[in-house]
Amino acid sequence: MTTMRSRLIRTTLGFVEFWKAVSHFLKSCQVCAKTAMNLQSIPNFWISPPTSPLNLPFEQTGKPIPEHPTSLWKSIVKVLPEVYENSKWKFKDGSASFLYDRWLASGPLNEQALEVTNPRMKVRDCWIEDGWDLAHLQELVGEVKAEEIVLTIGARKEGSDIIIWKLNDNGDFSTSSAWDIVRGQVETFDYVLNSGDIATTVWKWASLALGVHYMGPQSWWTRVNRWFTRAKNASQRGILIGLLPSLITWKLWGRRCKAHMEEIRESTEEVWLKIKVWLRLLAEEIVKVSKLSKIDNELLKAFEVPMSSKTSKPTLFVSWRKPADGWVKLNIDGSSLGNPGPCGGGEVIRDHHGNMIAGFSAPYGFGSSNEAELRAMINGVELCKEMGFQQVEIECDSAVVVNWLTNRSCRIWYLWDYWEELLKLLDGISFTISHQNREANRAADFLARQGADGITMSYMHIDQIPNLLRGIIRTEKLGFPNIRQ
Incomplete structure (x- = not known):
């Protein structure tokens, strides 16, 4: 009896120790990933590794690996490729490495067989004032790559560069998402x-x-x-x-x-x-x-399905409303065929009589519906400002985008550039933002679908627009209601 009991105790203790070891392993993987992320956030870390007990020069430097690196450093290096692959830089002051940091969608420039003689070059070394030095950029990386850079990365902004963790929409690193990488569940x-x-x-x-x-x-x-x-x-x-x-x-x-x-x-x-x-x-x-x-x-x-007779649902009518006197109304919509998929935007500007002032449709390539909504709003506000309108009522059928503007916060990191551009455009004008049902946003919806189909059109008079769109605008001007589905 005593022998059986001691065996049971040893077995139980072994089981407990096993799970302690597993728990320690899980935590260590997450800690290593977190450490790798923090190391990468050091500007120019790839070419200036810190001198510490963990010091291990990276392959990019061409320096030899120490003969006896610590076990902790080995663990960090093991997860570093995954962490590196799932992070990127968002520029503000351009202090990140031009060659080694991941700031282009196509990957770091040092992995693209480009001959740049100065490995310590920073991104801001290729800037003139608030924009790119295009001639210098073309000399360094060639015309094709220079065009990709200029189209992808905008102007200098206030603040320090930020490293983005791509697996979270808010861009923040989390150990849970890092663990998903470690166990292959991205x-x-x-x-x-x-x-x-x-x-x-x-x-x-x-x-x-x-x-x-x-x-x-x-x-x-x-x-x-x-x-x-x-x-x-x-x-x-x-x-x-x-x-x-x-x-x-x-x-x-x-x-x-x-x-x-x-x-x-x-x-x-x-x-x-x-x-x-x-x-x-x-x-x-x-x-x-x-x-x-x-x-x-x-x-x-x-499934708790009631055996009741059919009851009729109340009919809901919605209609487009004219803006206040002295204001214009900007109706915008974004469309993504597949979400994400081919996307485009549409916008219509009308005066307080309900008359169309301008309309626009534009394709935006491959993207999500939220991206299309933001870009359509940017185009619409730009057009309002170009035409001299300073008091704008904005209507949009995306509750998400309306909430972002109401709370002045967009937490989707890959939309931050569009978000910052929109906020900058809205400065200096009086505007309101409100959600509108799709059934009362049909004109903008029509144009957004045109944009998603790859059609770019600009309309400055109602006689220029397609017959179907003309009918929509005229019925909305008269206040005809639409049935809310």
Whole structure:
């Protein structure tokens, strides 16, 4: 008995020690990643490594590696490539290394076989006053690369250069995202919708609820396609099986967007509850027209689908309103086909009588809907200022962008350049910003879709615009309501 007890104690202690070791390993990986990020934030660190017990010259310097580097430094160097790959510089005073720091999307210049004789050159060494010295830049990197640099990086700004952690939309480093790199779980489309911890749990719960066998690791498309092959119109269960993949995908993507845009992180239970609510709303329509089997009844009870008759929803009417006397109204919209995908923007300026003053559509290349909204607003405000309008009512159907302007804060790092440009443009004019439903923003929506289709157009008179857009503007001027879907 004593022997068995001592074995049990030793086994338990061994288990505890094992998990202590695992916990220590996880923390050390995160600490190393954090240290690597901090080291990289030192201006010109690549060419001037600090002299310390951890000192290890980088490959870029061409110096030999010490014979006996510390174990901590080995751990830092191990995660450094991943940290380096997922970070970039945002310039203000241009103190970062011209050659070795990652400030171009195509990577550091030293990795692109460019012959620059001065390894200690800083970015600001290629600036004249607030802009690039184009002749010097072309001499250093050639015309093609110089054009990429000038188009990508704007003018000098006040403050110090900032290093951006690309895995978080706010640009801040976090150990949780660093650990995702270490264990190979960087956010991808499949990770968000299928293979991540929350996605996996939701799919398992859905499989259990509807009696669909849960398969192990497989792609999102394979999993969804398998569900669709089980969908049948002949029964409630078959119809729900057909509905769930779309609802799950929608709500998992919505969770991801909330976490990135609003910093709200929903739990697995919250996501599943929302899926059940929407499934219940959709199933209510199906219940009225189909015969229910015993299995169907049990299923509907499990999802709390009420057996009630159809109730009509109240009709909501929305309409475009004219601006105040002496003001102009700027309606803007951004469109992204795929989000992200080919994107464009549109804007319409109208006076207090509702007459169109100007309209514009522009393509913006590949980007998100939020990027398109910001760039459309920049174009619209620029046009207002060029035409001498100092009192502008801005309407936009993106609640996210309206909240950013209301709170004077955009936390999406890859939109900061557009954000700063917009704030600078808004200085010196009187403006209001308000959210408008899409149904009352149809003119700007029409032009934004043109832009996303690659069409650049400028309209300075209503007779120049397409017939459909002309009809929209005239009905909005008359105050005709639109039905809110």
